[in-house]
Amino acid sequence: MExxxxETGSHGRYSTSVEGHTGEMTYSRTSPQLIIVDHTLVPDALRGKGVGQALAKHAIEEARRGGWKIIPLCPFMKAQAMRHPEWQDVIQG
Incomplete structure (x- = not known):
C-alpha cells in the first residue's frame, strides 16, 4: 500500500488510495520534534482492509526516521498506540 x-506549513496528511477510495490521517506540527495526530478517516468501503493500520504504522515510522514524537489525539490513533507497546518510543502523552 503506497x-x-x-505537508503545508504546520499541517500534514498521510493518505492512500485503494479501490478508488482514499483513506487519510491528518496532523498538526507543533514543533520540529512534535506532531499531533488529530484525525483518521477510512471510508466504509475500505473498512477491514488494514488501511487505518497502515496509515498509523506509517506515521510511527516517519516519527522514528524524523526523530519526533506523536501526541495521538485522534481516537483511532490513540487506540492503536495502546495496542502497540512497541510504538511507545515515539508516543507522547
Missing part, C-alpha cells in the same frame, strides 16, 4: 505525504 502512502502519500503532504
Amino acid at each position: 502512502i502519500m505525504h503532504e
